[in-house]
Amino acid sequence: MSIMEYNGGSVVAMVGKGCVAIASDKRLGQQFMTVSTNFQKIFPASEKTYIGLPGLATDVLTLSERFRFNINMYKMEEERDIEPKTVAHMISSTLYQRRFGPYFVEPVVAGLSKDNTPFICAMDLIGCINFAKDFVVSGTASQNLYGMCESLWEPDLEPEDLFETISQALLNAQDRDALSGWGAVVHIITPDKVITRSLKSRQD
Amino acid sequence: MNFLDSPLSKPAPYVVAPIEHRFDPYEDNGGTSVAIAGEDFCVVASDTRQSNGYMINSRYAPKAYKMSSTAVLSCNGFHADGVTLKKVLEQRMKMYKYSHDKDMSVTALAQMLSNTLYQRRFFPYYAFCLLGGVDADGKGAVYCYDSVGSFERENYRTSGSASALIQPFLDNQVGRKNQQNASTAPLTLEAVLRITKDAFTSATERDIHTGDNLQIFVITRDGVEEQNFPLKKD
Numbered sequence: 001m002s003i004m005e006y007n008g009g010s011v012v013a014m015v016g017k018g019c020v021a022i023a024s025d026k027r028l029g030q031q032f033m034t035v036s037t038n039f040q041k042i043f044p045a046s047e048k049t050y051i052g053l054p055g056l057a058t059d060v061l062t063l064s065e066r067f068r069f070n071i072n073m074y075k076m077e078e079e080r081d082i083e084p085k086t087v088a089h090m091i092s093s094t095l096y097q098r099r100f101g102p103y104f105v106e107p108v109v110a111g112l113s114k115d116n117t118p119f120i121c122a123m124d125l126i127g128c129i130n131f132a133k134d135f136v137v138s139g140t141a142s143q144n145l146y147g148m149c150e151s152l153w154e155p156d157l158e159p160e161d162l163f164e165t166i167s168q169a170l171l172n173a174q175d176r177d178a179l180s181g182w183g184a185v186v187h188i189i190t191p192d193k194v195i196t197r198s199l200k201s202r203q204d
Numbered sequence: 205m206n207f208l209d210s211p212l213s214k215p216a217p218y219v220v221a222p223i224e225h226r227f228d229p230y231e232d233n234g235g236t237s238v239a240i241a242g243e244d245f246c247v248v249a250s251d252t253r254q255s256n257g258y259m260i261n262s263r264y265a266p267k268a269y270k271m272s273s274t275a276v277l278s279c280n281g282f283h284a285d286g287v288t289l290k291k292v293l294e295q296r297m298k299m300y301k302y303s304h305d306k307d308m309s310v311t312a313l314a315q316m317l318s319n320t321l322y323q324r325r326f327f328p329y330y331a332f333c334l335l336g337g338v339d340a341d342g343k344g345a346v347y348c349y350d351s352v353g354s355f356e357r358e359n360y361r362t363s364g365s366a367s368a369l370i371q372p373f374l375d376n377q378v379g380r381k382n383q384q385n386a387s388t389a390p391l392t393l394e395a396v397l398r399i400t401k402d403a404f405t406s407a408t409e410r411d412i413h414t415g416d417n418l419q420i421f422v423i424t425r426d427g428v429e430e431q432n433f434p435l436k437k438d
Contacts, residue, residue: 143368143369144368144369144371147368147369147370147372148376150409151402151403168376171381172372172373176375201382
């Protein structure tokens with residue numbers, strides 16, 4: 001029994017032309033039994049930055065609250081919004097503090113920096129950051145997502161095309177994974193707005 | 205204390221420690237295969253890399269074999285078992301021909317492959333097979349197997365080290381899953397070849413056991429045609 005696969009779930013993020021997208025499934029399970037079909041795995045960090053947390057659900061809940069606290073403190077002390085790069089390093093150091101008794105999550109960060117340059121990254125459970133220029137994947141369907149993203153993604157996608165690409169990548173990947181699925185949520189982050197859409201999918 | 209009573213003068217009696225003798229008959233030689241059935245054709249493709257752990261044994265070690273003028277077999281898993289299985293099947297195909305005075309159809313070959321694998325139920329061939337061809341009605345056929353002969357006829361399937369990467373892509377592009385208002389027209393040979401090459405170039409980027417060359421067999425009513433296509437060698 002792998003702790004990383006106990007509750008299931010997947011997250012993917014992609015870069016587009018002046019925009020980024022982050023998407024996740026909605027399932028929460030205990031091994032093969034589905035417990036909830038509306039479990040949040042993506043959390044807002046600021047107006048233009050989101051954090052995806054697939055992994056052990058109890059740690060998802062603990063860390064999402066801890067990151068919310070840290071980000072609020074940062075905002076009050078600095079009197080400005082936190083940058084996605086800063087969010088990534090805050091998460092990374094939080095995870096590395098538990099180097100020998102880790103939180104079982106593999107976070108994904110997606111956002112636009114203050115000059116609206118796209119930023120995405122993924123981490124392992126002890127906070128080693130992977131800064132990617134194209135896409136990052138995480139969770140129980142990560143292999144499936146690699147295959148989908150590697151074949152569907154292309155550079156400089158406009159927001160609506162990026163939405164279609166990330167949606168197709170996630171839906172087809174999670175349909176081949178028993179531990180992910182039961183709907184999906186997609187956030188498209190553009191300089192002037194964030195579009196959030198809920199996707200219907202196979203319920204099995 | 206007398207020296208003769210000390211533990212040094214009376215060492216523990218020598219005992220023969222058990223030595224482990226283990227027989228490791230299997231290895232995983234990596235590699236990936238794809239088979240897609242069209243309306244009146246079938247495409248079977250495999251990469252030609254043969255690896256063992258992080259080592260590359262060969263950059264051109266084909267694992268797809270032409271079995272007849274209407275069938276191609278590809279074997280992922282343990283290369284030696286794949287070669288042996290192919291040899292056993294060829295022997296049994298000859299027996300069939302001498303008994304019945306005709307070539308085996310893919311449908312018959314599919315059932316025979318299952319039986320051959322199941323004969324070794326308790327010491328299996330470590331081979332995960334795909335069988336592609338055109339059946340007696342001239343329709344494209346793909347059969348996929350596990351190592352002990354459980355099989356199913358399907359329209360498309362991938363097996364091997366990058367199967368997790370390719371299968372959802374085939375669901376999307378060949379099965380047209382999650383696509384509303386998509387055309388249901390059967391795929392042309394050109395489209396199938398394009399999808400196959402795209403699947404392998406993408407899988408090669410992320411799977412270290414897949415790469416070097418792509419061997420593609422196109423099976424039609426007129427026979428089997430082979431193509432080769434380079435993949436990344438890193």
